[in-house]
Amino acid sequence: MAAGPTHELQRFKAEFFKALAHPLRIRILEILRSGDHSVQELQAALHVDQSAVSQQLAVLRGKHVVAARKEGTTVRYTIRDGAVGELLDVARRIFNNHLVGTRTMLRELQREARRPGRR
Numbered sequence: 001m002a003a004g005p006t007h008e009l010q011r012f013k014a015e016f017f018k019a020l021a022h023p024l025r026i027r028i029l030e031i032l033r034s035g036d037h038s039v040q041e042l043q044a045a046l047h048v049d050q051s052a053v054s055q056q057l058a059v060l061r062g063k064h065v066v067a068a069r070k071e072g073t074t075v076r077y078t079i080r081d082g083a084v085g086e087l088l089d090v091a092r093r094i095f096n097n098h099l100v101g102t103r104t105m106l107r108e109l110q111r112e113a114r115r116p117g118r119r
Contacts, residue, residue, distance in 0.1 A: 019063035024048065025056045026088070032066065033085045036078040 020026060024046070031037060031045055042053045057077055060066040067080045079085065 016063060016065070019059055019065050020087075022056060022059070024052060025060055028053070028056055028060065029065070029079060029084060029088060032077060032079045033088070036069075036076040038074045038076050040074075042077070 020029070027046055028042055031042060037045075039050055039053050039057065042057075043050045046053065057066060057068075061068060061077075064080055065084060066077050068075050068077050070076075
């Protein structure tokens with residue numbers, strides 16, 4: 001069975017989200033939201049090895065999430081599409097909503113545990 005256009009689109013979407021599926025890559029993108037940065041600047045902000053930053057930038061670059069440009073001897077990285085920042089904001093709202101629900105359930109469990117006649 002041949003892969004149709006819908007299947008290819010789903011694969012593209014999955015690969016895009018895989019590119020975001022690493023804590024260090026998310027942290028890099030959150031920093032790049034404020035503007036372009038070099039590997040050294042990212043390394044200093046993240047407190048990780050230069051090789052780790054470079055490796056994660058290579059993944060993001062390979063999936064066209066970030067772009068690189070030479071500035072003298074320094075390579076500066078930037079988010080290719082500002083909508084990535086919007087996506088991070090939406091994800092944060094989803095996670096916050098989930099945590100609010102979890103906190104509500106925890107409070108209910110605690111109230112239930114304090115009820116008289118509880119075994």
